[in-house]
Amino acid sequence: MSEETDAITRIVPDRRRPDRLLIERNGLPWLRLSALRISELDVRTGEVLTPERRARLEHAAAVEEAIEAALRLLAARPRSEAELARRLRQKGFRDAVVQEVMTKLRALGYVDDRAFVAFWVAQRRTSRPRGIAALRQELRAKGITDELIEAAVTHDAEEEFSAALALAQKHLGRLQQHDRVTQERRVIGLLQRRGFSWSVIRRVVREVFSGKAGDDDFPLAD
Structure with a gap:
């Protein structure tokens, strides 16, 4: 035609x-x-x-569709700007559409990396504790800048120890059928996967096992 x-x-x-x-x-x-x-x-x-008018209308329709997709993603949980943009691209939206959508959502306050970092840190501390290194790595993977990470994720040795201790004590209840060495290894493995430092892990093991695990029989060395 x-x-x-x-x-x-x-x-x-x-x-x-x-x-x-x-x-x-x-x-x-x-x-x-x-x-x-x-x-x-x-x-x-x-x-x-005209070709120009057709392209403009197609772009407008794609932007509306992408905004709806973004709002559905945000309804599930808060997301960083980089994470949301990546998900929209995975759904097949062009860069120009994604950029316009992100600008609109940013102006409306639907995406805010500073607020996202606060949410993520609070969520991790209350439901899925992580070591400081692991938490920082998670945020970097979501496209958060080092500046925002450093401002929000400060190193507090006692806070990290308390989080690791609570996690270990909760997990220990599932290990009562095992011997002490196996229990220690399982606790150590859990804390290591969660990104806690070895110094924290040592303190937790000694606390959880009431001082029974000394340096000589600690299952894994630094």
Whole structure:
């Protein structure tokens, strides 16, 4: 079909999406846009489409779809900017669409790396304790800058020890059928996987086992 006959033929309610209108192009379903966006873009039945106009409308539809996808992801849990952008790209949205969506969400306060770091640190401390090194590594993997990480994740040896001790004591209840050496090894392995330092692990083992594990019989060496 020639560009001269490339036109919007109908704008009708979308049966599958009550919050969207279906735009038909040359008699076939083409795009879905909100009524507000259609009004803002002045989309009209009978409009002849240039390649530039067609690309603009397709971009607008993709942005609306990506915003919905982003909000669904954020409804599950807070996410860092880099993490959210990565997930949108994985869903097939183009970089230009992702960048516009991130700008909109940032302006609305839906994404905020500083707030995300505070959430993540609090969540880890209360439900899934981590050593400082592991916590920092997790945040870096989510695209958080070193500056924000250093501001939020400060090293407190006693706090890290308390978190590791509570985790070990909770885990120990599942190990009562094992001998002491096996219990120690299991506790050490758990704390090591959670990123606690060896100095913290040594203190925890001595505390948990009431001083029965001395330096000479500590299961694993530094």
